[in-house]
Amino acid sequence: MKKNESVENVVASENSDAKPLPMKIDVKIGSIRPTGSIRAIASVNLNECFAIRNVKIIEGSKGLFVSMPSYRAGNGEYKDICFPVTADFRKQLNNAVINEYQNTLQMSQKQIPVQDDLSFEQNTGLKMK
Numbered sequence: 001m002k003k004n005e006s007v008e009n010v011v012a013s014e015n016s017d018a019k020p021l022p023m024k025i026d027v028k029i030g031s032i033r034p035t036g037s038i039r040a041i042a043s044v045n046l047n048e049c050f051a052i053r054n055v056k057i058i059e060g061s062k063g064l065f066v067s068m069p070s071y072r073a074g075n076g077e078y079k080d081i082c083f084p085v086t087a088d089f090r091k092q093l094n095n096a097v098i099n100e101y102q103n104t105l106q107m108s109q110k111q112i113p114v115q116d117d118l119s120f121e122q123n124t125g126l127k128m129k
Contacts, residue, residue: 023047025093027100029057032108039064040101044093052082057101064101066094 026045033039040057056067068080084090 023089023092025096027097029101029104032101032105040104042097042101044097055097057097064098066097 024047028043030041042055044052054069058067068083070078070080
């Protein structure tokens, strides 16, 4: 490989008729926050070989959106550390993260037990009059 030739170019030339592989996206929601603009923090694994941590699901004026991990540059701007290169993959990644967030939110709401008056009386020994 030549000094300024990228690995991508070498692989592409070796597999000129190869089509891009479908991307497998596994999302795990680490924490859900009921208040504030940051609604959740997620971890994303791509094709079981590349992990992205600290992906944020944010409630904006136009609805939910995905924010990639970033750092603050010297000029005060935030720069993404890693990000989708194509619009198609950005859409696929955003949909996977937001869908998993909504599924996790629904599951957590179903698991919250609703206590009726009878169970309260039995558990505490107090009686409601």
